[in-house]
Amino acid sequence: MYGLKKDWVLEKKPRVCVLEDYMGAEARWCPGCGDHAVLNSVQRVARDLQLAPERTVVVSGIGCSSRFPHYMKTYGFHGLHGRALPVASGIRSRRPDLDIFVVTGDGDCCAIGTAHWIHAIRYNMNMTVLLLDNNIYGLTKAQTSPTTKMTERSNTHPRGSFFVPIEPISVVLGIPNASFVAQTVDWNPPHLYETIRAGHEHRGLSFIRILQRCPHYTSHVFAEAQRDTSRILYMRHPEGINLPDAMSKIFKNQVEHDPSNISEARDLAREDAGVLPIGLFYKKPDALRYDEVTAEGLKMSAAEKIEAINNALDRFMV
């Protein structure tokens, strides 16, 4: 220890991350795009929970919303269309120390990535999955997505979509081992923030569908719900996602929903009711977590491994 004074002490300042520490490149989404609100909320959640930027990974697929990692100053993985969840699962498998967010869109998650979506819910590995659902393919310019409402026009269905849209929340609630299922909207930042925060604090896969406006192609889709809060059904419960009373009272339409009640959750999730539920549909804190299995043996030493390999080889000795 040459060159150090005798009275030298390691001065360890507590590290404090500010909002800027999570802000990456300037977001290039269209002005008015709901993605901006989600980005702001994730950055604020990261700051408020003091997530280490170097231990935070944002994984996405392809699409407008999948540009998300570029705008975070953390590790990011902007991979292939529809394939964010397998990648995120692989990252999680041996890295219990990381904070993982997955950002996916309605095309990315509910069309090309459907198989992965279903199975990631089953695996229930600890991560926060944000489905940014704007009911349209934006990046490739206005094609029908699985959540596009019937009769909505798009470039692929100029006379209106003739498909009954998929209900992402109903789908997830139908998958065994779902552990956290919530819905929120981009135009209510406090609720958006609380939902993402609750999702992140949940141990397991939290699936959050964020209804989100595309100012370019689907600005009208949620216009009414935005203007008239009675079109929204605010789900509240001590175990759920709650706003302060001053804020929650703008929702005239409220329901007390126990997030451990899956049957009621499934009823509420049906989209033919004419109201848009927001809040926590379902939570199962003790659902099996695959990442607890995949992380087994992480601490094994090289010597232990060599011994095990030798034992394995010995079984083939002649």
Added chain:
Amino acid sequence: MKQSAIEPKEESRPAPTGEGAIEVEQHIIEIVSDSGEGAQTCGQMFGTISAKMGNGIWTVEIIPAEIEPPHRSRAGASGNRIRIGSKPVTNAGDTADVVVAFNEQVLYSRIDVGALKPGTIVYLDKVWDSSPQDEVREAYRAAVEDFRRMGFHVAEIPLEEDCLKYTDEPRRGKNMWALGMLCAVYGRDMDVACGEIRKKFRRKGEVVTQTNLDLINAGYNWALENLSERFFVPAVKDIGEMVVMNGNTAIGLGVMAAGMEICSMYPITPATSASHYLSSVYHTVGGFVHQAEDEIAAIGFALGASYSGKTAVTITSGPGLALKTEFVGLAVMAEIPLVIVVVQRGGPSTGLPTKIEQGDLLAALFASPGDSPKIILAPATIEECFHYMVTARKLAEQFRGPVIVLTDANLATGQQPFQRPVPKEEWLAAPIVQSDWDESVPPFAWDSETGLSNRPIPGQRGGEYVLTGLAHDEESHVAYESSINQRTMAMRSRKLAVLQKSLKPPKIHGDPEGDLLVVTWGSTLGAAIEAVDRLRKDGYKVSSVHLRFLSPFEPGLKAIFQKFKKVMTVEINYSDDLRMPYINEENRRPAQLARLLRDQTLLDIDSWSRVPGSPLPPGAIEEELRRRLTAEK
């Protein structure tokens, strides 16, 4: 009076030492049954017992395409070919010397593919001769006559009949009786054989183990009493510590020895058994097999794990590789280490799922959008299947990208003894780096000469970057500028040239110059060398060279090729034959390696390739080479 397939030799009851037996340098034995009757197990165990007694062995599975094909059908033939020798055995050889058949129909299927020759000894279960069904009896009798007409020495054995004394389920016991019989014919050490049985049935309990011991002893004793043939294959000298296993098991062990902790896969024949083996032992080294929801998810999961600092492996076959190609491209573009094992089977499409082909070389090399330079290795032996896993992981990390390892169904299911590897700590992957990253170093700090760079791993403070499959600059920022794109493509490509510079030229088998040079890759090595050696004995000036790196190629190929009047590849994939209608020099589609070598060397490299769905026997290669060499003269 003893029954004999060849000539009755009275009073010969040799001890297992080989005394009084006919000494042979090598022998090929086949065991065929209906699917589900256990001939494969019998064959594998006979191979293992022989290896334990010091013989060189090579085994090949005879696999029906379906799980439960009809009984007594040619399509249902299932079993094993075992070639045992007094030297290391490198391939399955040509025709069988001895065949044990559980019924005459499965034997026909082997005759159909030319696995037998006049003089082959056939041990055939005679139970069908007393079948209550007239047509079965008639078919059996006619077949026995037929077989004798074809020149086989047929011995009718009381396989099922004798098994019934020990078990009510002879369909599940005949294989052990047959194993006992073979042990008598080949003078196998019954202590070794019984030890294998105990090992095999350890988990099934005492009763099952005892029944199988009774069966093997019954077969052994019956043969000692009733058969006169005895063969003795001396042991290989000075072999040292050996292990015996198939190629897929070797891959699994190699994955562990390489320190890879994640194998992410989706079930596909003939690759899956590697994951089965891994699943049974992986936890002992702290690893796990992830069975994904599909092939794409399998590689995506592996890539995620690799990105997070733990280089992973995904194991698949041709159709799986086809599905994975987009992710392979991402691994190239974003420079993520990854090991992809492709156990090749017959294509195109679903093709021949259980059978060998070397048809995925071009797919491995080219099947990705745009230019996707990557490393491709091809082990030639089961031993190499093991060691190449360590090499592949290291290359993937050092050259920061995917490494594809091409094996095939022949290596996957064949068994061969090899020197027991001694695992070393330096083979294992290093722990994930978590020290701070020098912020002034970008995530793609390409060395402008070599294209090499180090990558930050999540957890490294100061190294935060967003990996992207989009064109990107050194900072991993999306960049569409033409100059950046040109440079980054060059950087990714350059790495292969750098690797190539570090490789040695391949060794030539035979003289370094001559009339013909045979170039091979993958599991054809042993058969090609055997064919070349036979021809060299006859005075032909033929040599061979075997390639293990297929991208980049080992250096010096052009110089090697130029010393020969003709150069040709021998491969198990499809190529047009110039003697066929419409085919000429201008439109002929050559075999896959030949295509690449022609491209790389600008030499007129010919090819001979076949797609029989089975390994190329040395005899077939020899015949074709002889034809060409003779035509030259």
